[in-house]
Amino acid sequence: VESNKCVDMQIVDLPGYRGFAQNESGKVLCQQIEQLNMSFLSDPRNVILCVEEAGDAANLSSLRRVADCDPEYRRTILVRNKLDKYYEDLSSDNINKWLEGYGDLPKNLTKFALTLPHWSEGAPPPAKLAEMRDEMDKKDLNKAAQLGATKKFLGMVGYGNFAAYMERRTEQMFVEAIGPVLTKLRDLEQSMDQRENELKDELEHSDPQQMLATVRSCGMSFANCLTHVMEGFIRSDINRMTLDDELREFHRYHQQLGDSDTFLALPSEDFGSLDDYIEYLRSHIKVPAFEVAINGGAQFRRLMFEVETFLRFSEIGIETKKRDVLQSFGISMTSVTWREVVVKLLNHDAHQPLQKRVLYVGQRVKWFFEQQKAPIIQFMKSLKGSPDEKIYSILYSKHAKMIEENQTIRKLVFDTYDGVVHRQLNQFMDLFRSTLHATFSNPWVFLKKTSARLDDDDIASECLLPSLDDTKARIPQEIQGRTGIERTVTKWLYDIPTEPHRIDEAVDQVQLLILKVYSHIRSQVCDQVELFAESFFKLPLMRRLEEDMNKVELSVVDKEGYRHRREKLTREAAANQHGLKEVQDCLKILSAFALKHASA
Secondary structure, eight states, rough: OTTTOOOOOOOOOOOOOOSSSSHHHHHHHHHHHHHHHHHTTTTTOOOEEEESSSSOOGOOHHHHHOOOOOOTTTSEEEEEEEEEGGGOOOOOTHHHHHHHHHTTTTSSEEEEEOOOOOOTSOOOSSHHHHHHHHHHHHHHHHHHHHHOOOOOOOTBBBBHHHHHHHHHHHHHHHHHHHHHHHHHHHHHHHHHHHHHHHHHHHHHTTTTHHHHHHHHHHHHHHHHHHHHHHHOOTOOSSSOOOOOHHHHHHHHHHHHHGGGSSSSSOOOTTOHHHHHHHHHHHIIIIOTTTOOOHHHHHHHHHHHHHHHHHHTTTOSSOOOHHHHHHHHHOOOOSSSHHHHHHHHHHIIIIHHHHHHHHHHHHHHHHHHHTTTTTHHHHHHTTTTTSTTHHHSSHHHHHHHHHHHHHHHHHHHHHHHHHHHHHHHHHHHHHHHHHHHHHHHHHHHHHOOOOSOOOOOOHSSSOOOOOOHHHHHHHHHHHHHHHTHHHHHHHHHHSSSOOOGHHHHHHHHHHHHHHHHHHHHHHHHHHHTTHHHHHIIIIIIHHHHHHHHHTTOOOOOHHHHHHHHHHHHHHHHHHHHHHHHHHHHHHHHHHHHHHHHHHHH
């Protein structure tokens, strides 16, 4: 109802309580009324107008129910209606006591007694409702004044006093609630103002003349932050995995791609399943940080330990046959020695087990780097407002937000990153394959051990720069020291019989020599697998990623996507600006009202 003759408040008229029920459906209705009323009465934001018929204050049943939700009557206003019917019971002796409640009503309870307009049922109202209400108000006040009600209690009589109190109470409630509203509006204004600046920046960067530079800048920031993530980012909690979870996710990923049969999924056929291999790593190898969920550089170091274990399962797996040994002799312009026979047999199939397992190493490293995209974005975002904000570029957090919100930038940066990772996998495999071919083509060079020697006494001794005489004396010792294994292998070659009738014995010794040489090569390769992964995969990736990001080009589809994105941003900016103006206007009006009320 809207009228200038109404109190400015919103009322929810709740059903009255029922004292008894004649049947089961009546009981259900009573319960439903109590549940409905309780949902409104228990809300601390609501003010309760408890309307009772004027009479004995000790018999106000609804007020007792209200006391269950508002025991201190801070939100309750008692309205005793139909005062005109109680005129005969009032006198100058009891008027003040009755208005106070005869001690049955709490003194802090706000209460009013009044008469509302009424007329005979079925008959039209004799006058306008507002006029009848004013007439009843005057009648109630005159009656209370004639009976000698004091000024204090006279303010509890009549609709006029009730309406004036409700207007003051509503204003007071509004003032009390305006503080949180102003705080909320200020926060909303700040967020909308920040969003306006963000939209303005993104519109500038999504300009057709600048969007390519924007994509490249975001990509270069992304590439730079890969180094920081690999160095160890403590606050990172995305894609953290235990080794168990990491291996299962890796195998699940390749099963979904359908390429798990292109490389060895398990290091040996003796492992029945992935669970067996994981249990072996946990219980027997005891991989460091097996049960710790980590990412970044720490995860890469643990991965290197696991792939080295995987590589060490490499075995020739094929027994050298007499036919292969005889076939290897052949004929040449010069005599064919056992040295050439061993090289031919190693070249035949010995490098294949290592090569298959190296592919697993490459796929593991590739998958690891693909999982670092989310930690990189988290690192870039987390810098804003952190203690490390001043250490790194201020563009990192800004570019991270653009990568997250702009799908075109996100796709271009991530696709370029994945493409670089895949390229490094191919280069890693090519370089490793070339290394294995060169090793098995001339294994004798690879068998030379290091010429350096480290002893505990060297650390404890006094450090002096070597003189020229010291250097001259050192070089012959080192050259002689690195030929130790070569001399041993040469002795074994000379011990292999060359007589035709001892061919079986020669085959056995050749087989033994091949196993020993292969074992040494495998150990050398496994010892250096982390060096190979660092040199052929990780370092080229981290050094060249920024260069590749700087070469990103936009396709026609990308340009069209940017156009649609720019149109969407324009609409969003207009809506945000309109909303910001409305918030500022509301804030201005409410602030002025609060200031006026505080000064009053």
